[in-house]
Amino acid sequence: MDPMAAKYIGAGIACIGMGGAGVGVGTIFGNYLAAAIRNPSAAQGQFGNLLFGFAVTEALGIFSLVIAFLLLYAV
Amino acid sequence: MDPIHQFEIKNFFPVFRIGGTEIAFTNSALFMLIALLLISLLMIGATRSRALVPGRMQMLAEMSYEFVASTLRSSAGPEGMKFFPLVFSLFIFILAVNLIGMIPYAFTVTSHIIITVSLALLVFLTVVIYGFSKHGLHFFKLFVPSGVPIYILPLVTFIEVLSFLSRPVSHSVRLFANMLAGHITLKVFGGFVVMLGSLGFLGWLGAVLPLGLTVALTALELLVAFLQAYVFAILTCIYLNDAIHPGH
Numbered sequence: 001m002d003p004m005a006a007k008y009i010g011a012g013i014a015c016i017g018m019g020g021a022g023v024g025v026g027t028i029f030g031n032y033l034a035a036a037i038r039n040p041s042a043a044q045g046q047f048g049n050l051l052f053g054f055a056v057t058e059a060l061g062i063f064s065l066v067i068a069f070l071l072l073y074a075v
Numbered sequence: 076m077d078p079i080h081q082f083e084i085k086n087f088f089p090v091f092r093i094g095g096t097e098i099a100f101t102n103s104a105l106f107m108l109i110a111l112l113l114i115s116l117l118m119i120g121a122t123r124s125r126a127l128v129p130g131r132m133q134m135l136a137e138m139s140y141e142f143v144a145s146t147l148r149s150s151a152g153p154e155g156m157k158f159f160p161l162v163f164s165l166f167i168f169i170l171a172v173n174l175i176g177m178i179p180y181a182f183t184v185t186s187h188i189i190i191t192v193s194l195a196l197l198v199f200l201t202v203v204i205y206g207f208s209k210h211g212l213h214f215f216k217l218f219v220p221s222g223v224p225i226y227i228l229p230l231v232t233f234i235e236v237l238s239f240l241s242r243p244v245s246h247s248v249r250l251f252a253n254m255l256a257g258h259i260t261l262k263v264f265g266g267f268v269v270m271l272g273s274l275g276f277l278g279w280l281g282a283v284l285p286l287g288l289t290v291a292l293t294a295l296e297l298l299v300a301f302l303q304a305y306v307f308a309i310l311t312c313i314y315l316n317d318a319i320h321p322g323h
Contacts, residue, residue: 052309055302059249066252069259073079 007071014068021061028053078262082186082255103190106182110171118167139167146309151316158315161201165194166308173254173300177293185303186254188247195247198311206318217321246310253303257296264289 032050036043086099121136129137143163147155169185176183184190206214218235219228267285271278 051302052306055299055306056249059253059303059306062252062256063248065256065260069079069256073077073259 007075011068011071014064014071017064017067018061021058021064024057024060025054028057078259078266081258081262082183084187102182103184103187106175106184107172110168110175110184113175114167114171139163143308146305147312147315150309150312151319154319155312155315158201161198162308162311162315165198165311166304169194169250169307170301170304173304174297176254176258177297177300183254183258185250186258188251191247191251192243194250194307195243198246198314199243202314202318205315206321209318210321214318214321217317242314246307246314250303250307253299257292257299261289261292261296264292 028050032043032046035046085102086097087101087105089097089099091098117132118136121132124130124133126133140163143166144156144159147159147162151158172184175181176186206217210216218232218239220231220235223231264285268282268289271282271285274281
């Protein structure tokens with residue numbers, strides 16, 4: 001196979017990992033909304049935890065995006 | 076048009092050399108100095124009057140103090156407050172550097188892994204050295220959770236040690252990867268605007284879409300710039316809590 005083609009295929013495959021981050025972020029926001037509708041008065045206190053969980057989960061998807069970018073531009 | 080071009084390190088002038096390696100003043104060092112200068116001016120200027128009823132700038136300084144202090148108190152307890160200078164400097168420095176990086180043509184210092192690894196290793200070594208000097212060999216209780224059946228204890232201990240050792244890696248790569256990926260994404264979508272715009276009138280109409288997306292991504296990146304500084308600080312607090320109170 002042409003090494004350039006392998007590079008692009010590899011970058012595409014690396015992006016599959018972002019799907020996991022999508023599931024994770026969806027779970028976090030979905031559960032937050034479900035809990036906030038049940039008990040709206042407690043929702044504001046957990047907003048910091050929500051953003052923290054979002055940032056930590058999103059970072060895992062960003063890892064795979066970085067692998068894709070490194071394959072595209074840096075290798 | 077190369078989106079990786081923005082992360083290039085440029086040497087401005089050589090400062091000194093160690094062995095065969097030249098230590099130069101780079102654009103990275105320049106932007107760190109700018110961040111340092113801005114923070115010092117803001118903090119010293121804001122707290123100079125020390126009014127009982129704070130003005131706008133003093134309010135900003137007090138709010139950022141209270142924000143970091145409450146985070147540290149809630150995750151590491153009142154004993155953690157002796158590490159407040161470390162956590163506050165880390166948070167404000169990363170926040171300033173991230174936000175300065177959002178200015179067009181500015182250099183993002185935290186998009187280089189050497190910077191984030193240095194910061195993460197600083198935190199990691201602080202935890203290890205403080206933990207051993209305060210608790211001695213009791214610090215190893217961190218790896219042996221109580222109440223675990225004896226037959227799976229070796230496995231649990233092994234996993235605890237592994238997760239402890241991989242902390243500086245995830246701690247540094249999280250910040251680095253977020254800044255790198257965010258800035259590359261912005262440049263890629265900016266490139267789409269230029270590419271479509273060069274096609275003529277129809278291209279201009281099409282270029283509105285990536286332009287709008289670039290604006291939205293810039294807003295997201297501003298949020299990420301703050302969130303990643305916050306996440307770095309809160310993880311530092313959580314790791315320091317392990318050094319202050321080992322044993323689960």
